[in-house]
Amino acid sequence: MNSFDTLLSFIESELGFATSHYDSSYLDRRISSRMRRTGIETYDRYRQRLETDADERTALLDALSVNVTSFFRNPDVWAEVRRVLRSLTESGRHVKLWSAACSDGREPYSLALLAFADSEIDETKIRITATDIDREVLAKARHGVYRSTRTTDIAEQLEPLDGYERFVQRDDTEFRVPDRVKRLVEFERHDLIHGRSKSDFDFVSCRNLFIYINAEHKLPMLQTITDSLRTGGYLVIGKTETLPDVLKEGYDSIDKRLRIYKKTIEVE
Ligand SMILES: C[S@@+](CC[C@H](N)C(=O)[O-])C[C@H]1O[C@@H](n2cnc3c(N)ncnc32)[C@H](O)[C@@H]1O
Incomplete structure (x- = not known):
């Protein structure tokens, strides 16, 4: 060695x-x-x-540790996610979303905030599960309080949400996610390599984790996620990430550049 x-x-x-x-x-x-x-x-x-x-x-x-995250990271992706959420809630049934590798919660809270802010998304129908392997970031996520610093501008991150002040409590540099938004999100610890698959999710976002993971472990992670999605469910990965070929055949690409996919078949 x-x-x-x-x-x-x-x-x-x-x-x-x-x-x-x-x-x-x-x-x-x-x-x-x-x-x-x-x-x-x-x-x-x-x-x-x-x-x-x-x-x-x-x-x-x-x-x-790679916990870097933000609200509405890559706003162009979120514009398309907004359309997907509208179409998922259109039928009036309950919709299950999973923010996998959610870091300090800004990604699942972005989903919840979008549901509250967009009149075409029915937030009463949405449940979000948010998971990460790291207990410390999960504690921050449950707390739901974020601060602007010299290098992090939370107000700027929230800009894609028109009139974000209606949904996030601001006190100078501190931004607090209110309880009514928090209630949409349930946090739990989950390891995407060794943890079990979940079931019947309509939408999974797992972004900006695979860039750090080697090829050998990327496949089992994406397999766990794929098994957790229902047929017809949506998957979003990071903008610079790719799906392994063996999994690609089970998905239609909804937006190639934004890495949004729809699960079409179960691939064994
Ligand atoms: C760069 S952050 C991405 C956060 C968010 N998805 C985003 O795009 O802004 C990557 C997260 O993956 C988590 N992570 C690393 N290994 C993991 C694993 N095996 N299972 C679940 N989460 C993991 C890290 O703790 C970290 O919070």
Whole structure:
């Protein structure tokens, strides 16, 4: 085993971060950036540092976590999602949505806010399940309070929602999702690799996770999601992500560029 692989297996077994699921060039970029910050030049030396320095272990885990998210991330995708939600609620039946890998909740809350704001979407018919593997981001999500900082402009993120102030309570830099919106969303911990499939979802959004995951683990994740969708249900993945060929035949592409698909058949 070379020294980079030895370091990765140390991180997996001793720090509990599943490096084997992630793309190795992504891991290398993150680890190398910590090494530069600490002035360490070799993977072996850096592993020795991790063995003795609890602060560096925490800093590395922070650097490896990829919880980046926003409200209405990629607004062009959300314009199409709005159309999909309108058509799903049109029939008057209940509609089940799943925001998989939801990070701190801004994605599922965007779905809920859209349902409240758009008069053609009946929010009383919508239930949203939102899941993530990371307990800390789920705690933030349940809290539903977000702050603008020097680098994050929450007001700007909410702009695709006309008159967002009607649905989000604002106090200077703090934005609070009110209880009536929160009630549409149920958060739970779920691991897309080892967790069970769900069933009968009308819509699943799983965006901006596969870019970090290696090919071997991407397929089981997307299989879990596919099995959770009913035939005729919709799938949205990240704009720079792709469906593996074996799964593509089970979907029609609704919008190629925006990566929105409709499940057509069950593929074994
Ligand atoms: C970059 S965020 C994407 C958030 C949101 N979907 C978006 O597009 O803004 C990726 C999320 O995937 C979660 N994640 C990583 N591995 C996972 C797994 N095996 N199962 C479920 N969630 C996972 C991370 O905790 C993180 O919150």
